Amino acid sequence: MQLLGKRWTVLILYQLLSGPQRFSEIESALPVSGRLLSERLKELEEEGLVNRQIYAEVPIRVEYSLTEKGNALEPIIRGIQKWSEVWVEVNLAP
Template sequence: MNDFDMCPRFEKAVDLLSKRWVALIAFVLIPGPRRFGEIESCLSNLSGKVLSDRLKEMENEGIIERKVYPEMPVRIEYSLTDKGHALAPILGEISNWSSDWIELGVKI
């Protein structure tokens, strides 16, 4: 007998944040706006195509915004929206937890 119902919003949130790179991209953007190449250089082993796909998904979800500056050459920056900044305490707690409990080189 199942006496536990999963909240659909919680399930959607976990699904979104558990997509490879999404939480890490949000974490990288907490300090402020970054350009595509800056985000890419912060996250090793992340291909440009996957980063582009994740940024689009996160923009569609309202977590980040993409701002185009009409300069030559064109400058594009990505930053967290209010919805994205609301993740900062959660990601900070994951960071604290990982410092306390995760050993490098140990696979989970």
């Protein structure tokens, strides 16, 4: 649960709710640095919340998606987004 409190985690999970995405897609959707994004994705992978799928294409394609455990966070992520709209200046919605 500590991971949920880390900066960008909820926004990355919120982003992945709309389906599997490549690193560059997530990076362009969020004002987060590439270094921090890859750090968070690695942590999310270690926690079993995100799956990293490598496609043996040329060039190679890597996609990130929510696991079942990650998807089960949806009500919490949506709840945080709604709560933030009312109580926090920074809006989660893209």
